[in-house]
Amino acid sequence: MKRTTLWFGGVALVAASMVAGPARGASPVADVSSDAIRCSTIVATAQFKPPLVFAGAASAATINIKGKLNGCVDLTHPSVIIDSGSFQGTLVGTTNDCLALTTSRPVTGSLSYRWKANKETPITPTSSIQTVQDMTGGSFVPAPVDQGFAGVTYFSFTLGTGAVTGAFTGVDSGATSTNVSVTSENSSFFDTSCALPAGIKTLHIGIGTITLQ
Secondary structure, three states, X not given: OXXXXXXXXXXXXXXXXXXXXXXXXXXXXXXXOOOOEEEEEEEEEEEEEEEEEOOOOOOOEEEEEEEXXXXXXXXXXXXXXXXXXXXXXXXXXXXXXXXXXXXXXXXXXXXXXXEEEOOOOOEEOOEEEEEEEEXXXXXXXXXXXXXXXXXXXXXXXXXXXXXXXXXXXXXXXXXXXXXXXXXXXXXXXXXXXXXXXXXXXXXXXXXXXXXEO
């Protein structure tokens, strides 16, 4: 209790005010440099320049990727809570041929991640850089799980990792990290759009798993 004395015409008045209690100690900051993380919710876009077309003749094509992450778990220290993440980057491939999406081919570039930890479990570092070295296309067929998707196939692509720096580098500098994404566009969209002169400029990613380790 803090008391303040005020004098008015020789009369002392005593005012009392509460003294704030001690400030709550800051939460310890967790070093996640060597931790592993997995995020199972991805909402992103991939923009292609030049557009993807059948028999695309470009010798170089850029892919600008940008998205948000959720459902992230620190696999090394589950008590560390990651509320969300975001990522973006530019990759450069060797062709804009739609058929190349179904194969494995080299790409160069990197993805930058920013992590938002819960205020109760702050982390350091708060960002990661994933160096990408290749891209492998494939098919995602959900019908075996849900027959409502019978006959529907989606495009998936996996980014191979050269290294990870910053947060969540795991025990091998991120060499075994994986980035698997599934497009919202199905195979019929590819068959139709790749045959048009305008081609495909943007793909939407609605399912995926990113693991940095």
